[in-house]
Amino acid sequence: MSSVHSDQVSAASAIVLPANQPRQFYRGGASITALRGGGEHPEFGPEDWVASTTTRFGQAESGLSRLPDGRWLRDAVTAEPDWWLGAEHVAAFGDSTALLVKLLEAEQRLPVHCHPSDVFAQQHLGSRFGKTEAWVVVGTSGSNPVAYLGFRDDVAPETVAHWVATQDSSAILGSLNEIPVRPGDTVHVPAGTPHAIGPGVFIIELQQPTDFSITLEWQGFLADAESAFLGMDTGTALETVNRSGIDDAVLASLIKHTADQAAPRVPLLADDAAPFFRADRLHGTVELEPSFGVVIVLDGSGKVRSQGGADLPLHRGSTAVIPHSAGAMQLEGDLTVVHCRPPSAGSPR
Template sequence: MAEEYYKKVLKLSSSRVWRTYYGGKELDKWHGKTSPEDGELPEDWIASTVNARNPGRESILDEGLSYVILEGGGRRLLKALIEEDPDAFLGTVHTERFGSQTGVLVKMIDSLSRLTIQVHPDKRFAKEVLNSNYGKTESWYILGGREVNGEVPHVFFGFKPGITREVWQDLFNRQDIPGMLNSLHKIPVNAGDVFFIEGGVPHAIGAGCFLIEVQEPTDYTLRTERTTPEGRTIPELLIHQGAGLKSLFDCFHYDSFTEEETIAKWRKEPQTIYSSIDSDEAVLIGEDTTTLFGMNRINVRVAYQSAAKSTFAIAVIVKGAGEIAWEDGSLIVRQGDFLFMPVGIGSVRWTAASGTELQIVVCTPPFPVLGWNGYLPSESLC
C-alpha cells in the first residue's frame, strides 16, 4: 500500500488533543465549524507520529496521532504508513539519521485560558534524564487571537534579571503563582510574530493566543504550577514528567535578560527569499536559528512554483483556497487543510483560487546535513 501513497501529496484529518487548559473556539472557526466553542481540545496535532502524554487517558491509544485521509473514504495512521517504507516517505538522508521517526511535530493552538508556567527539555536533559533522543525546543508563528477579560493576546517568556534557581525553587515551594508570573516577561503578541523557544527557557502562552507551533516530536512539558488558572489539579507526572522535583529545576536555563534583550534574542524577523507580484516566500525559522526544524510562509496571489526539496514537508493552509500540483497529480486545498508531502514529490506549484490569496506555512524536519531550510546548497530557492 505504501507505494500508492508516497508518490502523492497526502491530506491529513484533524487530530484534536486534550490538554489541561481550555480553548479551541478560534480553531473551530478556522476550520469552518458552524457552532464553534471552547473546551478541553484546544490543540490540533499535524503530521504527528507522537502520542499525547495525558494521564488518565491512556486508553485512547491514538490520541495525538495523525491520520491520512484515503481516497475513496476511510483513513490510516500516518505513522503506520511511513513505517511501511520510511525511505520512500522521508528520504534516505533523513532515515539514516532518524530512522522512521519524522523528527518534527506541528500543532495548532488556541488558548482561552493561560497555559501553566512551563519548561521543555533541551537535548542534554532529554537524553540524560528522560532517555529521549528528542527534547522539545519549539517555535511559534502567531496567527492572531482574541481579547480575554480585557487583555490582548500575550505570552510570558524568559527570566527577568535577578531570578536564580534558589529564587525560582522558593516560589515553586510556596506556589506563589503571581511571583512566578512576575519573574517572567509579559510580552504582547500580534499576527505575524515569530518566536523561538529553546529547551530550558521558561514560558507560558497567555490567554487569547492563536498560533502554529513547530517543535521536536515529544510531549515533554515540565510545569511549576500544581493547579491551572481555573483550579484544575495538575497530576504529579505532568509536573516533572517522572524525572522528580530535583530534576525539574535542573531542566531550566537560568540565563536572565531585560525585556528588550529577551525580544531581541527570541523574536525572529521573517526573511523574504522570493517576491513577485504573483507570490512571495519568507523563512520564519531557518538554519541560522536552529537545525532542529524549519518553517516558511508562502503567500500566493496568483501562482508560485516551489523548488524541489531534498526532504519531506508538512503544510498548513492558513487561509484562502486553491490547488497544489506536482508531476503526477494535483489536489484542491482550502483554509484548514493539513498536508504531508513525501520526499519524492519534487517541485510543486501552488495556485490561488480566483479572488482569494492563498497562504501556506510549510514546516520541515531536522536538516543538519542539508543547506538552508531543507534545500540542497545548489538548489534555487524560487
C-alpha cells in the same frame, strides 16, 4: 511503489488530513474551528496535532494522526521511511519525522512551563529528542494578547525551587518577560526556557517530536506535581530550567516580526531555530523542493501540483502532509500557507 500504500495515498502529491484534537487539561480551540470552516469544537480541544507521529506523554495512541486509508501516519513512516522522509533525513534522524506541528489557541493563560533539552531527554527520559519549540502567531483576540518568555533576570536555584514548592504563581509569572504579540510575529523557544502563552493568542507551533513538559505552575491546571514533572522528582525536573536572565538583545534574536513582509516566500523563524525545524509563509505561485513537510492554509484557495502525483485542491483551513517522494512541487492559486519542515539533514546541533 511498495504495496504498503493504498491507492488513495499513493495517488496524491500531498495528503489532506482532518482535525486531530486530543483532549487537553485546558479549554480552547474556537479559532481552530473557525479556520477549518466552522461547526462545534471540542471543549478541551485547544490543540490540533497536524500530521503527528507523536503521542501524548504516557499514551499509546492519543495525539497520532490517521491517514485517509485508516493507518496511523507513524506506522506508515516507520514502514517506509525513505519514501516519506528521504534518504538523507533517514541517515540523520532515522525513521522519525523530527517534527511535531500544532495549531494551538487557549481560552485561558497557559501555566508557566519549560521543556527538556536533547541531553536531558537522553539522560532521563530515554528519548533522542528534547522539546525545543517555536510559535508562529496567526491570530489574536482580546485587548492585550501577550506571551511570556524567559526570566528577565538571573534567578537562583533555591528561589525557583521555593516558587515551585509554594506554587507562587504571582512570583513565577511576574519574573518572566511579557511580550505583546500580533499576527506575523514568531518566537523561538529554546529548551529550558520558562514560558507561557496568554489567552486569545492563536499560533502554529513547531516542536521537536515529543510531549515533554515540566510545569512549574501546576496548581489550578494539573492534578498533582507528579504529572507536572513527568514522574521525576522535583529536583531532577527543575534541572531543565534555564535560570539565566534574557535581556532585550537576546529577546530580539528570538523574535521576528514578519507581518509587513509580502514576498512569495517569507522565512519565519529566528536563525537559532534552523537546527530544529524550518517554517516559511508562502503566497501565490511558489516552488517547493523535495522534503517531508506540513502545509497549513491560512487563507485563499488553490492547489498543490507535483510532477508525478495528482493535483490536490487546497483552501483556507486545509492541513496536509507532504512526503519526500512527491518530489518538487508547486503551489498555485491565491493561497497563503505556512510550510513547516524538519531541519535539513546537515543542520549542526
